[in-house]
Amino acid sequence: MNRRTILKTASLLPIATAGTSLKATAGKARKRSVRFAYIGDTHIMPESKPMQQIAKCLHHIQNQADKPVFLMHGGDTIMDALVQDRDQVQKQWDVWHQVIKSDNALPIEHCIGNHDVWGFEKAKSEPLYGKKWAVEQMKISNRYRSFDRNGWHFIVLDSVQPKSDGSWYTAFLDAEQLDWLKQDLAKTNPKTPILVLSHVPILTSTVFTFDSEPKKDPTVITGGLMHTDSAELIKLFYQYPNIKTALSGHTHLLDRVDYNGVAYLCNGAVSGNWWKTDTFHETKAGYALIDLYDDGSVERTYVQYS
Ligand SMILES: [Zn+2]
Incomplete structure (x- = not known):
């Protein structure tokens, strides 16, 4: 062993030792x-600001040195379908697909938000009324669903009734969805960590800060x-310690509530203040x-893209 080899070995030692003791x-x-x-x-709409900013956001994601391998969209893909007529809704979906086609190469798993539901008063007799149009545009199998990926079980819920x-x-x-959820949880391997995604938060502190004006009645949390x-979902989740995290959006605010071993993460909004x-x-x-880990732990990094 010459001097150079000794020095090399010596410089490696502390790292190796640290690694061993950690283990x-x-x-x-x-x-x-x-x-x-x-x-x-x-909240995309056929206007330059949202279209450009969403494209910028997508590039920001794809230019990460440690690149994510897919996207989960928490809902409210488009600005609004609830009170718009067919043409207006169609234009919003069209620009969404346009931006995704030109600026995104990652697979997307969609979740339905309140603004994605076509609730136009005059459209009640039309086949695409309600969530059908969103399901079709998002290319998802159903308004709620589950799938397995990378050793985790993903459950995507439909919050909006x-x-x-x-x-x-x-x-x-x-009732139908709750019944499905119970069955889905029961048949998932208890060793498989579970992630739940819903557009509207299941548990969040942001309900207390959402209103700009002080609440008239601070004891009331609106059902929207x-x-x-x-309470019912938290009780259900408590029976399944492998449920590790529940993601949401909707309030456009960022928070984390840890409760009964579940990290409830509310994840801001690409549109900030609805593009205003x-x-x-x-x-x-x-x-x-x-970042999801094999021991069921979760880490979140919120990133501003502009
Ligand atoms: Zn929204």
């Missing part, structure tokens, strides 16, 4: 299962802002990089 104390080191990007509340008069909506899981069946300004309250327009 000895922390057991098996966790391994990242996957990195994806959460984008949500893009329009009121019977079509005027507005309440956030909860309808957070799931009204939170790039900040809504204190949350800047952005997207989130989500």
Whole structure:
């Protein structure tokens, strides 16, 4: 062993030792299962600002040195379909596809938001009324679904239940969907970590800061802002310790609530303040990089793209 070899070996030693002691104390080191990007509340419309900014956001994601391998869209893809006529809604979907085609190469997993639901009063008799049009445009198999990827189980929920008069909506899981969710959880391997995605948060602190004016009645949380069946869902989730995280958007605000071992992450909005300004309250327009690990841990990095 010459001097140079000794020096080389010596310089490697502290690292090797540190690695070994870490292993000895922390057991098996966790391994990242996957990195994806959460984008949500893009609220696209046929105007230059949203189109350019969404394109910029998509490039920002794809230019990351540690690049995510797919996108999860948390809903409100388009500006609004709830009170718009067919032409207006069609134009919004058209520009979405245009931007995605020219500026995105990553696969997208979509979730339905309240503004994606076609609720135009006069369209009730049309076959695309309600969520059908969104399901078709998003190329998803159903309004709610689950799939396995990179050792994790992903559950995408449909939070938005329009009121019977079509005027507005309440956030909860309808009986059919809740029944499906229970079955889906029961048949998932208890060792497989689970991620839940819903447009409207299941649990969030942002309901207390969403209003610009002080609430008239601070004891009331409106049924459009957070799931009204939170207590029931939290009880259900408690039976499945492998549910590790629940992502959402909707309030355009950024928060993290850790409750019963589940990280409830509300992930801002690509559109910031619905494109009026790039900040809504204190949350800047952005997207989130989500790292999922094989031990069920989750890390989120919120990124401003402009
Ligand atoms: Zn939104």
